Amino acid sequence: MPYPEHFSCFILASRPKNEITPETFRLETVPFNPNPGRGEVLVQIQYLSIDPALRLLLNVEGAYREPVEIGGVMTGIGLGVVLQAGAGASLVPGDMVSGSLGWTEYAILAEHSLTKIDIPRGGQVLDFLGPLGHIGLTAVVGLLDYGQLRSGETLLVSGAAGAVGAIVCQLAKARGAKVYAIAGSAEKCAYLENEVGVHKALNYKTPNFKEEFAAIDPFDVFFDNVGGEILNLALTKLNVHARVVICGRIAGYNNSEPTPLTTYGNLLPKRAKILAFSLVDEAARFVKAKEILLNGIQDGTLHQKYHILQGLSTAPKALNMLFSGENNGKLVVKL
Amino acid sequence: MPYPEHFSCFILASRPKNEITPETFRLETVPFNPNPGRGEVLVQIQYLSIDPALRLLLNVEGAYREPVEIGGVMTGIGLGVVLQAGAGASLVPGDMVSGSLGWTEYAILAEHSLTKIDIPRGGQVLDFLGPLGHIGLTAVVGLLDYGQLRSGETLLVSGAAGAVGAIVCQLAKARGAKVYAIAGSAEKCAYLENEVGVHKALNYKTPNFKEEFAAIDPFDVFFDNVGGEILNLALTKLNVHARVVICGRIAGYNNSEPTPLTTYGNLLPKRAKILAFSLVDEAARFVKAKEILLNGIQDGTLHQKYHILQGLSTAPKALNMLFSGENNGKLVVKL
Numbered sequence: 001m002p003y004p005e006h007f008s009c010f011i012l013a014s015r016p017k018n019e020i021t022p023e024t025f026r027l028e029t030v031p032f033n034p035n036p037g038r039g040e041v042l043v044q045i046q047y048l049s050i051d052p053a054l055r056l057l058l059n060v061e062g063a064y065r066e067p068v069e070i071g072g073v074m075t076g077i078g079l080g081v082v083l084q085a086g087a088g089a090s091l092v093p094g095d096m097v098s099g100s101l102g103w104t105e106y107a108i109l110a111e112h113s114l115t116k117i118d119i120p121r122g123g124q125v126l127d128f129l130g131p132l133g134h135i136g137l138t139a140v141v142g143l144l145d146y147g148q149l150r151s152g153e154t155l156l157v158s159g160a161a162g163a164v165g166a167i168v169c170q171l172a173k174a175r176g177a178k179v180y181a182i183a184g185s186a187e188k189c190a191y192l193e194n195e196v197g198v199h200k201a202l203n204y205k206t207p208n209f210k211e212e213f214a215a216i217d218p219f220d221v222f223f224d225n226v227g228g229e230i231l232n233l234a235l236t237k238l239n240v241h242a243r244v245v246i247c248g249r250i251a252g253y254n255n256s257e258p259t260p261l262t263t264y265g266n267l268l269p270k271r272a273k274i275l276a277f278s279l280v281d282e283a284a285r286f287v288k289a290k291e292i293l294l295n296g297i298q299d300g301t302l303h304q305k306y307h308i309l310q311g312l313s314t315a316p317k318a319l320n321m322l323f324s325g326e327n328n329g330k331l332v333v334k335l
Numbered sequence: 336m337p338y339p340e341h342f343s344c345f346i347l348a349s350r351p352k353n354e355i356t357p358e359t360f361r362l363e364t365v366p367f368n369p370n371p372g373r374g375e376v377l378v379q380i381q382y383l384s385i386d387p388a389l390r391l392l393l394n395v396e397g398a399y400r401e402p403v404e405i406g407g408v409m410t411g412i413g414l415g416v417v418l419q420a421g422a423g424a425s426l427v428p429g430d431m432v433s434g435s436l437g438w439t440e441y442a443i444l445a446e447h448s449l450t451k452i453d454i455p456r457g458g459q460v461l462d463f464l465g466p467l468g469h470i471g472l473t474a475v476v477g478l479l480d481y482g483q484l485r486s487g488e489t490l491l492v493s494g495a496a497g498a499v500g501a502i503v504c505q506l507a508k509a510r511g512a513k514v515y516a517i518a519g520s521a522e523k524c525a526y527l528e529n530e531v532g533v534h535k536a537l538n539y540k541t542p543n544f545k546e547e548f549a550a551i552d553p554f555d556v557f558f559d560n561v562g563g564e565i566l567n568l569a570l571t572k573l574n575v576h577a578r579v580v581i582c583g584r585i586a587g588y589n590n591s592e593p594t595p596l597t598t599y600g601n602l603l604p605k606r607a608k609i610l611a612f613s614l615v616d617e618a619a620r621f622v623k624a625k626e627i628l629l630n631g632i633q634d635g636t637l638h639q640k641y642h643i644l645q646g647l648s649t650a651p652k653a654l655n656m657l658f659s660g661e662n663n664g665k666l667v668v669k670l
Contacts (some may be wrong), residue, residue, distance in 0.1 A: 056604075126382070227600070252600050260595030265521060265562070265587050267611040269391075269399060274603040274609035281576070 002036050004084075008312055009104030010074040015058055015067075018254045019323065024058070025316045036086035036108045042107055043080040046102045048131040049316040050309075051077070051163075051332040052225075055253045064278045074103035074315075079117065079128055092115060098128045100233060103315050105335060123297045130304035130330050131167050131293050133277060136245060139167035140289040141282045146275045147221040147245045151176035154217050156234060159225030160201065161188035162322075163330035164247060168223045169196045169303060171292075174301040181234070182230060184325040191328070203272050204230065218242070227251045228259035235263035238270040246276035256321050305329030329330075338369050338418075343647055344439030345409045350393055350402075354658065359393070360438075360464060369420035371443045378415040378444055380436050384464040385644075385653040385666040386412070386498075386559075390588045399613045409438035409650075414452065414463055426451060433463045438650050458523050458632045465639035466502050466628050469614060473582060474502035475624040476617045481602060481610045482556040482580045486511035489552050491569060494560030495536065495664045496523035497657075498665035499582060502533045502637060503558045506627075509636040515551050517565060519660040526640070526663070539565065553577070562586045563594040570598035573605040581611035589658050620635045640664030 006029045013026040036042045054076055057068045068075050078101035083093045087262040090110045091097065101107055117128050130136065142164075143149050155172045159165040169192065172179050173193030179198040183189050189201035202212050210233070217241040224231055227249025234244065252258055267274070296302030307329040309318050314333055321327045341364045348361040389411055392403050403410050413436035417426045424446045426432065431452040436442055445458050452463050465471065477499075478484050489639045490507045494500045495516030504527065507514050514533040524536035537547050545568070553574040559566055562584025569579065587593055602609070631637030642664040644653050647667055656662045 027471070064606070077663050198594075220664075231599075246603050249600060249603055256599050258600050260597050261599050262593050264596055264599075264609075265584060267594050267609065268581050268584055269396075271399070271611050271613050271616055273611065274599075274602065276608065278603070278606050281606055299503050 004032050006030060007032055007105040009102065010312070010315060012068045012070055012072055012074055012241055014320050015060065015069065020055075020058075020316050020320050022316075027313060032106065033108060034084060036084055036089070038087045038107050039089055039111050040086040041082045041091050041097075041111050041114070042084040042284075043097060043101060043107050043114070044083050045078050045080040045105055045107065045335050047080075047126065048076050048078040048101070048103060048312075048315060048333040048335070049134070050315065050322060050333060052248050052250045052253060052322050053317055055323070063278045074316075075100060076100070076103050077123060077129065077134055080107075080325070083189045083263060093214075096125060098133060103312065105312060106230050120294055121298055122300065126306055126332060127297060127304065127328075128265055129332055130306070131297060131302045135163045135304070135330060136167055136293040136302070137279055137286060138164050139171055140292050141279065141285050142245045142247045142277060143171055143221070143223055144169050144292070145282075145285055146277050147223060147243050149175060149177055149221045152178075153220035153302075154178045154180070154239070156180045156182070156216075156219040156222040157198075157225075158182045158223070158230045158234070158238065159248070159250060160192055160198070161185075161328070162225055163304065164331075166192075166224070167304065169198050170302050171296065173197055174296065177221075178217065180219070182213075187328065195305075211221065213237075221245065223247060225250060228255075230326060232259065232261050232263050235261070235266050237298075238266050240270050240272075242270055242272040244272065244274045246274060249304070250323065307331050309333050311335065339367050339582070341365060342367050342440040344437065345407055345647070345650060347393065347403045347405055347407055349405065350395065353391075355390075355651050355655050357651075362648060363451040367441065368443060369419060371419055371424070374424055374446050375420045375421040375443050375562045376424050376432075376446050376449070377419040378432060378436060378442050379418050380413050380415040380440055380442065380670050382414040382461065382464060382670070383436070383438060383647075383650060384412040384468070384470075384659065385650065385668060387583055387588060387657050388470075389654060390658070399615045410435060411438050411650075412436070412469055414460060415442075420446075430575065431460060431500050433468060438516040438647065440647060449593050455629055456633055457635065459603070460631065461665075461667060462639065463642055464667055465498060465641070466632060466637045467625070469664060470498045470639070471502055471631075471637070472614055472617070472621060472624050473499050474506055475622050476614065477580045477582045478503050478506055478556070478558055478613060479624075479627070480617070480620055481612050482558060484512055484556045486512060487513075488555035489513045489515070489574070491515045491517070491551075491554040491557040491572065491588045492533075492560075493517045493558070493565045493569070494583070494585060495527055496520075496663070497560055498639065500560055501527075501531060501639065501664075504533050505637050506631065508532055509631065512556075513552065515554070517548075522663065524640070530640075531569075548572075553602050554574050557579065558582060560585060567594065567596050567598050570596070570601050573601050573607045575607075577605055577607040579607065581607045581609060585658065632634050642666050646670065 161183040192201035228251030527536035563586030
C-alpha cells in the first residue's frame with residue numbers, strides 16, 4: 001500500500017466553556033512524513049478511545065496533567081499498527097501498539113511511549129482500549145486498591161453502564177459483592193441487570209429515582225464516576241467505614257458551576273473516606289492489576305461492550321455523546 | 336470526711352435544636368450510695384472534660400454511638416478519685432482514675448471502665464484530660480496515622496487554638512512541618528504564633544481572612560476540627576495527594592442546615608483524600624500513640640493550656656462556650 005501524501009488530524013482550535021462546539025476542534029490536513037527517527041516508529045492509528053477525562057484536558061486547569069495546547073493535535077489513547085521503524089527501534093512493521101496516539105490518522109512516536117499488544121485467548125484487539133487497557137486498570141486500582149472491596153460487602157457504582165463502571169460491576173460480582181448500579185436509561189439498566197448481573201440497577205432519569213435510591217442498602221464502597229447530585233445523594237447511604245472512591249465526575253466536566261454538596265456531614269459519624277485517584281500515580285500497581293484483568297478475560301467474568309463510531313471525523317461528536325449519555329458501552333472511534 | 340447524704344448530677348431534660356438552653360439539662364439531687372458492688376468502685380469526680388463531641392450525643396442521631404437518653408445522667412470524660420472499692424476490685428481508695436464518669440459529683444462505676452492515672456515527670460493530673468488523654472490520642476491518630484504527616488510538609492489546622500488543634504500544631508512542629516493555623520480571635524492567633532510557634536495563624540473572624548488565606552501555601556495535610564465554610568475554603572488549597580483529616584465539624588454541630596460544599600471538585604485533579612475518623616475505632620493504635628505523647632510531655636514539646644471553670648453547675652454553659660469560641664485552651668470543669 002503506497003503511503004498517502006497527506007493525512008488528517010484534529011487540532012484544538014479553542015477551549016470550550018461547556019459542551020464541545022464546532023469551534024472547539026479543527027480538522028487539518030498535514031503532509032505525510034514516512035521517516036521515523038532513531039528510536040521512533042511510524043504508526044497508523046486504527047482505533048481511538050473516547051474518554052470523559054479528555055474533556056478536562058481542554059480546560060486551562062483542573063486536569064491531572066498539562067492541558068492540550070491551542071493549535072496542538074488533540075491527545076487521546078488509541079490502538080495502531082507500526083508501518084515503519086526507525087534506527088534502533090525493536091518494534092517491527094505489523095506490530096500492534098497502544099499508547100497516547102492522538103486524534104490523527106498517522107503519527108511518528110517514540111517507541112518507549114508505546115506498548116506492544118499481544119491478544120490473549122478469549123480477548124480481542126479492542127480490549128486494549130477496555131478491560132486490558134486504561135479502563136480495566138482504572139477499575140481494578142479504584143475498586144480493589146482504593147476501595148478495598150471485600151467479599152460480602154455492598155458496592156454502589158455510578159455511571160455503571162459506562163466503560164469503567166461496567167468493568168467495576170463485573171469485578172465486584174466476581175468477588176462476591178452485592179452491587180447496586182446507577183445508569184441513565186432503561187436500556188442501560190436492563191444491560192446491567194440481565195447481562196452484567198448486578199443486584200439492582202437504578203435509572204437516575206426516572207421521576208421516582210430518589211425514592212428507589214432511599215430503599216437500597218447502605219454501601220461499603222461507592223465507585224463514583226459522576227459526582228454532583230449523585231455523589232450528594234450517595235453520602236446519605238454510607239455504612240460505617242465506607243469508602244467513596246472518586247474516579248470521575250462527569251456531571252461536572254461540562255459545568256462551570258458545581259452542584260453544592262450538603263450531605264458531607266455524614267462522613268464523620270460513619271468514619272468514612274473519600275478517595276480520589278488517577279492512573280497517573282499508579283504505575284506501580286499495573287503489573288498486579290493486569291494479571292487480575294487477564295484472568296477475568298480468560299475465565300469469562302470480564303466482558304466489555306463497545307460502541308464503535310466510524311471515521312476520525314466523528315471524534316468530537318463522540319466526546320459529546322459521553323456527556324449526553326447516548327453511548328451504549330465503551331465508546332471507540334474506528335479510523 | 337463523712338459522706339454526704341445527697342449529691343448533684345446533670346440529667347438530660349430535652350434535646351436542644353441548636354444551642355444548649357436552660358431547658359436542656361436539669362440539675363438533680365440524688366441520694367448517696369456508699370456501697371459499690373463486686374468489681375465496682377465509688378468515685379468522687381474532680382474534673383470534667385468539656386468536648387464538642389458531647390453536643391452530638393444530645394441529638395437523636397449523628398454521633399458515633401448511642402445518644403444520651405432523656406432522663407439519663409449526662410455523659411462525659413472526667414478525672415476522679417476512688418473513695419471505696421467493692422469486692423474483687425484492684426483499685427484502692429486514693430487512686431486517681433480517668434474514664435467516662437458523667438456530669439455528676441459521685442458515681443459507682445465498673446472498675447474495668449476506668450484507667451488508673453500515674454502522673455509522669457513533666458506532667459500534671461489535668462494532662463489526662465489533655466495530651467495524655469483522649470485529646471492527645473485524637474491528635475496523634477488523626478495527624479500521624481490518618482494524615483501521615485511527613486517532615487517538610489505543610490499542615491493546615493482549623494480550630495487550632497482548641498484542645499486538639501493546639502496539640503496537633505505542636506506535634507507537627509516537632510516533626511518539621513510548616514504549620515498554618517486558623518483560629519477565631521487575635522488572642523488565640525497570638526498564642527499560636529508566639530507560644531506554639533506556628534508559621535502563621537489566621538483569624539477567620541477578620542474581614543480580610545479570605546485574602547490572607549488565598550496567600551498561604553497549599554497544604555499536604557489539613558486537620559479539620561471545624562467543617563463548613565472553612566472546609567470549603569481549604570479544598571481550594573490542596574497539594575497533589577493532600578489528606579484532609581476530618582476530626583470534627585464544630586461549625587455544624589449546632590446547625591440543622593449544613594453549609595454547602597462547592598469546592599470538592601478539586602479533590603480529583605489533586606488526587607486528594609478526605610478521611611474522617613473517631614477514636615472509637617482506634618484502640619489498636621493507643622499504645623504507640625501514648626508513647627509518642629508521653630515523650631512529648633517529657634521532652635517539653637507538648638503543652639496544653641487549660642481553661643478551668645469552677646463547679647458542676649457551670650458545665651452546660653461551658654459546653655456552649657466551645658461553640659461561641661469564648662474558651663482559651665482546653666475547657667475543663669473543676670468540681
